[in-house]
Amino acid sequence: MDQMWQELQAPPFGYYDCLACAGILGFVLRFYINGPFNWIDNANNPNALTSKNLATMIINMCKDKVVNNTLSSGSEIWNKYRDYAKKIFALNDQEAASEEQARKFMREKIIEAGVPFWALKYLSEDKFGGVDSKVIACKIIDNISAFISEKEGAEEAMDNVINLFTGRGQLRKTISDSFADAPGRYSAFKTFVVESYPPIENLMNNIGIASNDLFDKIKEMMQQATYSWSEEQVKAKLLELLCEYELIFTLNESLAVSRKNLFALQQDLKNCFNSMKVPGRIIENFDKPWIGALKILYIVSKDGMIGRDLEERYSDIKVLKHYAKEAWQYVNSSKLLLDEYMKQKDIQCTGQELDEVFENLKQVAYDSPEVLFTSALQLQIDKIAYTRNKGELQKIWEQSSGTVSLSAWCKKYTTPIQWVVPENDLNHYRALKSVQDTEPVDRNQLNNALVFFQGGHLTYLQDAVHIQKCFFAKIEDNYQDVFLKNKELLIAKFRMKCGIEVYGWEYRAQEISAIIKDFAKEKMKEQYLQAAQDKVKKMGESALRIKVSALLAEHPELCRTFYR
Numbered sequence: 325m326d327q328m329w330q331e332l333q334a335p336p337f338g339y340y341d342c343l344a345c346a347g348i349l350g351f352v353l354r355f356y357i358n359g360p361f362n363w364i365d366n367a368n369n370p371n372a373l374t375s376k377n378l379a380t381m382i383i384n385m386c387k388d389k390v391v392n393n394t395l396s397s398g399s400e401i402w403n404k405y406r407d408y409a410k411k412i413f414a415l416n417d418q419e420a421a422s423e424e425q426a427r428k429f430m431r432e433k434i435i436e437a438g439v440p441f442w443a444l445k446y447l448s449e450d451k452f453g454g455v456d457s458k459v460i461a462c463k464i465i466d467n468i469s470a471f472i473s474e475k476e477g478a479e480e481a482m483d484n485v486i487n488l489f490t491g492r493g494q495l496r497k498t499i500s501d502s503f504a505d506a507p508g509r510y511s512a513f514k515t516f517v518v519e520s521y522p523p524i525e526n527l528m529n530n531i532g533i534a535s536n537d538l539f540d541k542i543k544e545m546m547q548q549a550t551y552s553w554s555e556e557q558v559k560a561k562l563l564e565l566l567c568e569y570e571l572i573f574t575l576n577e578s579l580a581v582s583r584k585n586l587f588a589l590q591q592d593l594k595n596c597f598n599s600m601k602v603p604g605r606i607i608e609n610f611d612k613p614w615i616g617a618l619k620i621l622y623i624v625s626k627d628g629m630i631g632r633d634l635e636e637r638y639s640d641i642k643v644l645k646h647y648a649k650e651a652w653q654y655v656n657s658s659k660l661l662l663d664e665y666m667k668q669k670d671i672q673c674t675g676q677e678l679d680e681v682f683e684n685l686k687q688v689a690y691d692s693p694e695v696l697f698t699s700a701l702q703l704q705i706d707k708i709a710y711t712r713n714k715g716e717l718q719k720i721w722e723q724s725s726g727t728v729s730l731s732a733w734c735k736k737y738t739t740p741i742q743w744v745v746p747e748n749d750l751n752h753y754r755a756l757k758s759v760q761d762t763e764p765v766d767r768n769q770l771n772n773a774l775v776f777f778q779g780g781h782l783t784y785l786q787d788a789v790h791i792q793k794c795f796f797a798k799i800e801d802n803y804q805d806v807f808l809k810n811k812e813l814l815i816a817k818f819r820m821k822c823g824i825e826v827y828g829w830e831y832r833a834q835e836i837s838a839i840i841k842d843f844a845k846e847k848m849k850e851q852y853l854q855a856a857q858d859k860v861k862k863m864g865e866s867a868l869r870i871k872v873s874a875l876l877a878e879h880p881e882l883c884r885t886f887y888r
Contacts, residue, residue: 593625
């Protein structure tokens with residue numbers, strides 16, 4: 325190239341360092357771009373003639389910096405190797421124009437293939453025509469892989485390929501056809517995986533993992549381009565994959581699901597841990613053998629087992645195998661956790677009360693603060709105690725009174741209970757009435773009422789004689805005989821005047837007394853008026869005066885009659 329530049333500077337060309345000359349050279353040499361020629365610099369480094377490299381070469385030429393630089397179509401070895409590369413990787417002339425160009429497109433073909441080229445080594449011996457042929461094929465594949473990796477000794481790798489293929493045209497066809505056969509490629513790669521770690525196959529079958537799922541997972545773990553994977557690198561990742569499949573299988577068994585990947589299992593765990601009635605952080609303090617498994621399940625739900633080495637992971641899996649199923653039963657049914665928590669805290673409740681508490685507790689996350697949960701639980705426990713006290717109060721009332729309610733008691737004895745109960749105890753009966761009417765009652769008032777009724781001394785509630793005395797103590801005793809003889813009729817009048825609910829007659833004593841008094845007058849009038857009038861007509865004046873004076877003395881209100 326330095327000689328060519330010298331000739332171009334001489335007549336008749338007259339080239340010199342300027343953009344015009346560079347442009348002309350670029351125009352003339354443009355056909356070499358991505359062609360079979362390489363630019364060999366003074367350090368004997370081959371540079372593919374890409375557009376960028378061609379421009380650099382022309383600039384160096386114009387500046388007279390190309391001493392001992394040459395253009396070369398490649399070594400003799402490369403030219404022989406080129407045909408094998410084209411055939412096996414289905415490259416066209418443009419793609420196999422140079423070593424660098426061929427290496428680039430061979431890598432792209434491997435990326436498209438989805439598995440490393442060396443996976444073909446794990447095809448069956450029959451595919452290659454026997455044991456000996458497979459040994460040769462594996463050597464060829466290793467040398468082609470070395471060329472693709474651009475390791476030192478690419479020239480040696482090409483030479484080895486050429487020598488190994490010599491006289492083995494059928495082997496070249498087999499390798500070419502095998503690389504083009506997608507199912508065969510994937511089958512070979514799976515064989516490599518299974519031969520490296522045999523337990524993987526059983527786990528794949530048990531979990532239901534297809535080959536493509538396996539390849540996708542390995543790609544995810546390897547991260548780098550497929551062509552750059554080495555067998556040892558993949559084997560190192562397979563140890564992690566084996567551990568992950570072991571974890572998936574264990575969790576499927578414990579959770580009674582059939583997930584094919586850890587992400588789906590994490591979602592199952594997250595859904596449960598984000599909607600707990602009893603926060604997991606509280607449960608962690610229980611003295612139960614499955615608590616360790618519970619903690620591990622929560623860790624898995626958050627980030628799988630990232631940051632834990634294989635020894636720690638297998639240790640966790642061992643714990644999960646023993647206790648994850650039991651832990652999941654508790655987690656998946658928060659009622660079991662709640663029941664366990666109540667037992668741990670020595671909180672007594674019936675199955676029905678537990679159901680009520682569970683239903684009313686809001687869902688919280690696994691790591692929700694304990695103080696929030698205990699506050700919410702105490703509220704529910706107070707409700708249980710409130711309901712329990714109401715039931716106990718009603719039970720004592722029924723046993724003590726022989727009736728189902730205060731209203732029924734008042735109706736039975738036709739007496740407001742307020743006329744029978746001592747004044748200091750009335751508040752307790754009013755609390756009971758509110759309970760029976762399903763009206764809200766202050767918690768302290770309810771507790772006080774329960775203590776009162778539990779104290780006994782309620783025999784008067786079924787003492788009919790005592791109750792009747794209390795009734796007549798509120799009205800005039802003078803009309804007791806009239807009431808007892810005409811009880812049903814008078815009660816009907818009471819209800820018409822004061823209402824059907826006897827309990828509501830507490831402040832109607834005067835009205836009831838007036839009803840009885842008026843009724844007594846009517847009865848007296850019906851029974852004695854005519855006879856008395858007849859007797860007065862026959863009575864002497866002196867005797868009549870004596871009777872009138874006695875009557876006025878007994879009933880002074882009649883005195884006004886004589887002043888009209």
